[in-house]
Amino acid sequence: RQNCFDPTQGAGRQLETYQDRVRNELEVLFETVARLAEESRAEAARPPTLSARDKSIVQEKKEAEQRTARARRLNEDFTRLGQCLRMSSLMLQSSLVSAS
Numbered sequence: 070r071q072n073c074f075d076p077t078q079g080a081g082r083q084l085e086t087y088q089d090r091v092r093n094e095l096e097v098l099f100e101t102v103a104r105l106a107e108e109s110r111a112e113a114a115r116p117p118t119l120s121a122r123d124k125s126i127v128q129e130k131k132e133a134e135q136r137t138a139r140a141r142r143l144n145e146d147f148t149r150l151g152q153c154l155r156m157s158s159l160m161l162q163s164s165l166v167s168a169s
Contacts, residue, residue, distance in 0.1 A: 088161040095154045102150050106143050113140055 113136045124132075 084161070084165045088158075088165060091161060092154075092158060095157060099150055099154055102143075102147050106140075106147050109140055109143050113137070
């Protein structure tokens with residue numbers, strides 16, 4: 070683990086550097102979740118495969134409900150992650166203003 074604070078720099082500059090690093094990491098996480106959400110939506114929209122035709126109607130319904138629930142949870146997580154990204158950015162900006 071690297072120490073992100075350098076005693077040779079001012080506190081404001083150190084907080085800016087830290088803020089940029091945190092924001093970049095959160096954006097990477099946000100993009101990854103967005104990609105996974107899109108893949109999940111594409112999977113849910115995909116037509117059944119040949120092996121799926123051998124399944125019972127009850128089993129197909131159960132799997133469809135599970136896919137729908139998974140997609141709903143993923144969308145909720147995606148929304149929360151966006152809110153977290155905005156909140157952390159505001160917190161870091163507030164810290165920067167306080168340090169000035």
